[in-house]
Amino acid sequence: MAYEMILAETHGPTAVIRLNRPKALNALCDQLMAELGEALRGYDADDAIFSIILTGSEKAFAAGADIKEMKDRVFPDVYLNDFIAKWEVVTTIRKPVIAAVAGFALGGGCELAMMCDFILAAENAKFGQPEINLGVIPGAGGTQRLTRAVGKAKAMELVLTGRFMDAAEAERAGLVSRIVPTETLLEEALKVGEKLASLSRPATAMAKEAVNRAFESTLAEGIRFERRLFQGLFATADQKEGMSAFAEKRPAQFTHG
Numbered sequence: 001m002a003y004e005m006i007l008a009e010t011h012g013p014t015a016v017i018r019l020n021r022p023k024a025l026n027a028l029c030d031q032l033m034a035e036l037g038e039a040l041r042g043y044d045a046d047d048a049i050f051s052i053i054l055t056g057s058e059k060a061f062a063a064g065a066d067i068k069e070m071k072d073r074v075f076p077d078v079y080l081n082d083f084i085a086k087w088e089v090v091t092t093i094r095k096p097v098i099a100a101v102a103g104f105a106l107g108g109g110c111e112l113a114m115m116c117d118f119i120l121a122a123e124n125a126k127f128g129q130p131e132i133n134l135g136v137i138p139g140a141g142g143t144q145r146l147t148r149a150v151g152k153a154k155a156m157e158l159v160l161t162g163r164f165m166d167a168a169e170a171e172r173a174g175l176v177s178r179i180v181p182t183e184t185l186l187e188e189a190l191k192v193g194e195k196l197a198s199l200s201r202p203a204t205a206m207a208k209e210a211v212n213r214a215f216e217s218t219l220a221e222g223i224r225f226e227r228r229l230f231q232g233l234f235a236t237a238d239q240k241e242g243m244s245a246f247a248e249k250r251p252a253q254f255t256h257g
């Protein structure tokens, strides 16, 4: 499939989707988001792929929704067409999706990164929700996901003032899983992809589902859900293989069944 605004390629078991509108700092226009959704769904359905890396350029992961494209839109249009709702496709992907963020991740760019399963940040990454400067508020989950990630005080300050935070602050606040040198960002993300490809697919999918459930349930419900998935894994060949391999002091060979 040929795309105009993203580059999609595979590195062994890992798919890499690169946002590719460099002149507009990867501003997220409708076409780019449609292409991204199609690529994500395609890789999710591809048995050869274990995980997906979403990245941008060294200057920008994405500087937000395309302001020039949306500036003249009117309420009946954005409301009736449920503007932005389609972006949630990212959260429907069952394989791990890693955001590898260098440069600006602002507004919808920050929100897109937060829809991924975790964020690896380059040293030069900058995160922010500057929509307030445009006379609007975040509309792709920023007020909700940022608040859950970094807590009310910091989320409120960033959303109300539009201040950017650098990678170090984002790591301290819990928004990113870790910081890596800017020039090795993709290499580090691909190492994570290799690790994920060596693991049991059912266990990986259930681990993702269980962690995500923590954001949508009470503690008691979440723990019950986790326990049921954990128990269910004893029906898989991979559980037998993983535990036997440990006991026999050899690497596990998972068959994903």
Ligand SMILES: CC(C)=CC(=O)SCCNC(=O)CCNC(=O)[C@H](O)C(C)(C)COP(=O)(O)OP(=O)(O)OC[C@H]1O[C@@H](n2cnc3c(N)ncnc32)[C@H](O)[C@@H]1OP(=O)(O)O
Pocket (backbone or CB within 6 Å): 023, 024, 025, 027, 028, 063, 064, 065, 066, 067, 068, 069, 084, 104, 106, 107, 108, 109, 111, 130, 131, 134, 137, 138, 139, 140
């Ligand atoms: C999802 C929802 C609901 C909302 C949103 O996401 S609203 C958008 C939130 N994002 C922003 O407000 C950030 C806007 N961009 C900037 O503030 C700056 O571009 C910057 C701080 C990220 C970088 O500044 P710098 O001086 O280095 O670069 P620029 O000359 O400003 O930009 C280069 C080039 O890219 C175009 N650009 C940048 N961001 C966007 C955007 N979000 N939408 C459309 N176009 C964007 C910018 O206009 C310029 O293009 P031209 O040279 O052709 O004007």
